[in-house]
Amino acid sequence: MNNDNFVKSTETLKETVPLMIKHKVPTTPANYALWYTYVTQQSPRLNQAIDGEIAEQGQCSPTACDKLYQQHIASxxxxxxxxxxxxxxxxxxxxxxxxxxxxxxxxxxxxxxxxxxxxxxxxxxxxxxxxxxxxxxxxxxxxxxxxxxxxxxxxxxxxxxxxxxxxxxxxxxxxxxxANEDALTGILNRRAFDRDMESFQLKKQPYSLIMLDIDRFKRFNDDFGHQMGDQVIKAVARRLKESCREQMQAYRFGGEEFALVLPNRSLASARQHAETLRRNIEKIAVMDRKKGERVNSITASFGLAEQQPQEPVIDVIRRADEFLNQAKKLGRNRVLPVN
The missing domain is CATH 1.10.287 (Helix Hairpins)
Known part of the structure; x- marks a missing residue:
């Protein structure tokens, strides 16, 4: 590298680092490469994608950075x-x-x-x-x-x-x-959830959290087999993904449990969204190919929590999970808290 290229690279790096700090992007090697390329404008498609992500989501989340890196940099x-x-x-x-x-x-x-x-x-x-x-x-x-x-x-x-x-x-x-994507459903996984929640905490961005769990899921595996159980999980994940709008993001939290994050949304707004989603899940029907029958008794229970100022992520998750457990004890297929 000659001296001119070295000076140019140094100047680019001086622009890259403050930009990453501004958007609170984790300082990983992949993110350095991503944002360095963004500053140099070597890839118009990458710049358009990052600008669109910031305009739409108000940020470029860790999972979004990973996705853009894979698409535009990681050949x-x-x-x-x-x-x-x-x-x-x-x-x-x-x-x-x-x-x-x-x-x-x-x-x-x-x-x-x-x-x-x-x-x-x-x-x-x-x-x-x-x-x-x-x-x-x-x-x-x-x-x-x-x-x-x-x-x-x-x-x-x-x-x-x-x-x-x-x-x-x-x-x-x-x-x-x-990897950030769940292999079975294609939506984001628990690792992506943890990283994005950490990003919300770092940026002090308010949000509401919806936790949901498929009711009596073990029955699908016992009565129809694990393949049917997988089909039910994928069907519910599709409904979650379809319901996401205005910066919302769906995750498979683990097993038959899912999470939905709603940035800048109140508890009342989250409850309205969860109630709509609950009714849509009730409409799911999955074909049992062995018996030639349709399984249409799928429901889910929901627990909600709105992050309070300075509240740690773990406390928000715990609160939503407690309401989810209460919903199951009270008969399942419901959203809590009521108010």
Whole structure:
């Protein structure tokens, strides 16, 4: 990098950091890359997307930054995945070749073993000398050692491959944890919820929280199977996502429990939204393909909480969850608090 480029990069960085501070964007390497690109205006589509996010949501949330980074910056990820695929293919080919070689050597050993036994039987009949007989035995021992070495080498390779696969599985698990979207429903997951709530707390932005839980969900799994349970979860998630407007965001909180965040909304507004959503969930019908019947007895219970000034996120969640539990105890399929 020449001096002019260095000075230009430094000036760009001086613009990038205050902009991130202004929008309270977490200072991660990915966010640095995202906002550095924004300042340099290298990608008009990225600038348009960020400007639109700020205009619509009043902020660029951590999950929004991650999404924009994946869409506009992280092309390297595609290359890394291609490299991973190539490495896995090479490893499997190597194992396949080793297995083929080992099987071939095993067949050769079997052939030589049969040949040796035949010669020993012939020796017994024809009365070969002790030296000739010992020569046959030595050949059998040698062949046995060769196949042991071949099998040992293959076993070592399998162990090494097993370790590589375990490492890849761990890396995949970590990457899945890093993802913001729930794999089953496609809406945001608990990790995204925690990060966004932390962002609300940092920016001191008021909000109301809706927690909801599918009623008698275990029954769907017990009576119709887990696939039906998954279909119910996905159907409810779609209704939540469809209901989101004006900066609202839906999350799968865990299992059959969901969360809906309503920025700058009062408890009364959140209750109205939750009541509409409750009625819409009542209308859901899911087809049981095994029996050819439609399951239309889906309901959910709701608990609400409006964040009080300076109130920690954990207290808001706890309060909403307490109302949710009360709603279930009072008969389910209802929204609490009433007022």
């Amino acid at each position: 390297k990820t595609v290359k890394d995945m291609a490299q991973l695929k190539q490495s896995l293919t090479a490893m499997m080919q190597e194992l396949s070749h080793s297995m083929t070689d080992t099987l071939s050597e095993t067949e050769s050993f079997q052939h030589n073993l049969n040949k040796g036994f035949n010669q020993l039987e012939l020796a017994e009949k024809e009365g070969l000398s002790l030296e000739e007989t010992m020569g046959l035995v030595r050949n059998l021992v040698k062949e046995s050692r060769n196949i042991q070495l071949s099998a040992g080498a293959f076993r070592t390779q399998l162990n090494s491959a097993q370790q590589e696969i375990a490492a890849l599985r761990a890396a995949l698990h970590e990457s899945q944890k890093e």
